[in-house]
Amino acid sequence: xxxxxxxxxxxxxxxxxxxxxxxxxxxxxxxxxxxxxxxxxxxxxxxxxxxxxxxxxxxxxxxxxxxxxxxxxxxxxxxxxxxxxxxxxxxxxxxxxxxxxxxxxxxxxxxxxxxxxxxxxxxxxxxxxxxxxxxxxxxxxxxxxxxxxxxxxxxxxxxxxxxxxxxxxxxxxxxxxxxxxxxxxxxxxxxxxxxxxxxxxxxxxxxxxxxxxxxxxxxxxxxxxxxxxxxxxxxxxxxxxxxxxxxxxxxxxxxxxxxxxxxxxxxxxxxxxxxxxxxxxxxxxxxxxxxxxxxxxxxxxx
Amino acid sequence: xxxxxxxxxxxxxxxxxxxxxxxxxxxxxxxxxxxxxxxxxxxxxxxxxxxxxxxxxxxxxxxxxxxxxxxxxxxxxxxxxxxxxxxxxxxxxxxxxxxxxxxxxxxxxxxxxxxxxxxxxxxxxxxxxxxxxxxxxxxxxxxxxxxxxxxxxxxxxxxxxxxxxxxxxxxxxxxxxxxxxxxxxxxxxxxxxxxxxxxxxxxxxxxxxxxxxxxxxxxxxxx
Numbered sequence: 001x002x003x004x005x006x007x008x009x010x011x012x013x014x015x016x017x018x019x020x021x022x023x024x025x026x027x028x029x030x031x032x033x034x035x036x037x038x039x040x041x042x043x044x045x046x047x048x049x050x051x052x053x054x055x056x057x058x059x060x061x062x063x064x065x066x067x068x069x070x071x072x073x074x075x076x077x078x079x080x081x082x083x084x085x086x087x088x089x090x091x092x093x094x095x096x097x098x099x100x101x102x103x104x105x106x107x108x109x110x111x112x113x114x115x116x117x118x119x120x121x122x123x124x125x126x127x128x129x130x131x132x133x134x135x136x137x138x139x140x141x142x143x144x145x146x147x148x149x150x151x152x153x154x155x156x157x158x159x160x161x162x163x164x165x166x167x168x169x170x171x172x173x174x175x176x177x178x179x180x181x182x183x184x185x186x187x188x189x190x191x192x193x194x195x196x197x198x199x200x201x202x203x204x205x206x207x208x209x210x211x212x213x214x215x216x217x218x219x220x221x222x223x224x225x226x227x228x229x230x231x232x233x234x235x236x237x238x239x240x241x242x243x244x245x246x247x248x249x250x251x252x253x254x255x256x257x258x259x260x261x262x263x264x265x266x267x268x269x270x271x272x273x274x275x276x277x278x279x280x281x282x283x284x285x286x287x288x289x290x291x292x293x294x295x296x297x298x299x300x301x302x
Numbered sequence: 303x304x305x306x307x308x309x310x311x312x313x314x315x316x317x318x319x320x321x322x323x324x325x326x327x328x329x330x331x332x333x334x335x336x337x338x339x340x341x342x343x344x345x346x347x348x349x350x351x352x353x354x355x356x357x358x359x360x361x362x363x364x365x366x367x368x369x370x371x372x373x374x375x376x377x378x379x380x381x382x383x384x385x386x387x388x389x390x391x392x393x394x395x396x397x398x399x400x401x402x403x404x405x406x407x408x409x410x411x412x413x414x415x416x417x418x419x420x421x422x423x424x425x426x427x428x429x430x431x432x433x434x435x436x437x438x439x440x441x442x443x444x445x446x447x448x449x450x451x452x453x454x455x456x457x458x459x460x461x462x463x464x465x466x467x468x469x470x471x472x473x474x475x476x477x478x479x480x481x482x483x484x485x486x487x488x489x490x491x492x493x494x495x496x497x498x499x500x501x502x503x504x505x506x507x508x509x510x511x512x513x514x515x516x517x518x519x520x521x522x523x524x525x
Contacts, residue, residue: 003416010413207397210359211462212387213414214380300379 033233038240040179190287230284308332315365343518390459392469449480
């Protein structure tokens with residue numbers, strides 16, 4: 001057991017020493033892995049920001065119900081009663097055509113337009129707040145309200161949220177595809193790096209096998225090499241993504257200031273960062289496993 | 303035949319290489335524990351192939367090779383390393399590693415088999431002492447003479463205290479004095495109970511020792 005631990009320590013030390021002996025090649029390898037891992041991780045980070053945005057926005061889905069211009073007071077009251085009585089509605093707010101006009105007047109540049117109009121073009125409207133953010137509920141209520149008499153038009157204010165949701169689903173699929181492709185690239189990079197290392201040490205490997213080394217013994221240093229490459233590559237990817245987010249946030253702060261708000265991209269959580277590192281280590285390990293196994297198979301006795 | 307169990311036993315062993323070359327044909331013999339014997343024959347007679355079969359480096363096409371009572375053709379690949387730990391091999395091409403010291407070359411079999419470092423270092427130095435290389439332990443094998451390199455190979459082969467020592471042309475590139483040195487070492491190991499099988503084409507060398515001789519001729523064992 002002690003000898004086994006000693007060999008693990010020895011393998012790790014030897015591997016680190018080998019990496020340090022060729023710093024240029026090591027740096028390039030680590031960078032290649034880092035860039036390959038940074039792309040999907042970076043896209044994931046930006047995407048998860050939009051996701052939290054869409055989650056916050058869809059908490060309070062609303063329907064705007066516009067009435068026909070000729071709707072009389074009793075008819076308006078009847079519609080209001082039906083709206084309030086519908087299942088899945090949490091609040092109904094009446095916006096009279098006069099109030100809507102006043103509100104519109106506040107918007108910059110609209111005063112002259114409104115002044116030039118002979119009469120108020122706006123209809124009476126209700127803003128209906130739904131009790132849940134289920135798109136099916138919004139669809140059902142939209143249809144139900146459309147069929148009420150004197151209702152001219154129902155607008156689902158959550159439509160843009162749902163469009164964003166669909167876009168995000170597309171983005172998530174893209175991240176999965178990107179991760180799979182670049183994960184493959186990561187395995188390929190470590191596979192080749194390890195293969196090169198194996199070829200420079202093939203005499204030693206052959207000798208070790210002749211004097212009774214098990215496959216596990218032969219594989220061990222290369223597992224360390226692959227995992228370390230993955231780890232360093234993963235760290236490089238994190239550095240790339242974090243500095244990228246920092247730069248983006250600076251520009252975003254300027255942009256948000258112009259719109260009078262403060263928006264910033266959220267940094268990945270420690271959990272997400274550790275998961276990304278572990279994934280890189282696992283892929284490096286896999287590349288090493290495939291590489292050594294292939295060599296052992298090639299050189300196995302006939 | 304005595305009643306003792308053979309440590310190496312070949313029964314009707316044949317080996318054909320891809321391409322049809324028949325290196326060994328129906329070879330049978332047994333070696334008893336503690337025996338020392340020579341394997342001889344012309345170049346290409348099958349000496350190296352025979353040693354490779356015993357060390358499970360190659361697999362026989364027919365017949366049975368038994369080492370320590372284990373049938374090698376029935377051996378799982380995962381069991382082969384443990385078989386080889388009982389064997390000391392002196393290879394024709396030496397196979398020394400020139401990226402490390404004399405001492406580290408001898409340490410390798412001990413590290414491969416998982417000996418604790420301190421105990422391994424003690425045994426490596428003892429083996430180097432036995433072949434007269436203890437003073438050179440820090441040197442690179444490149445700096446050694448041909449005879450010294452061969453002695454280093456012997457030290458590496460015996461450091462794990464194997465039951466069987468297989469040597470393939472251990473004196474091929476050495477002059478007579480060095481060759482005698484190596485053979486004296488083999489005899490000494492044999493005297494402490496190691497089974498020694500030496501493949502050589504040097505008939506003069508064989509003549510100096512009164513040991514059993516197996517002669518191969520075009521893959522067949524002459525009786």
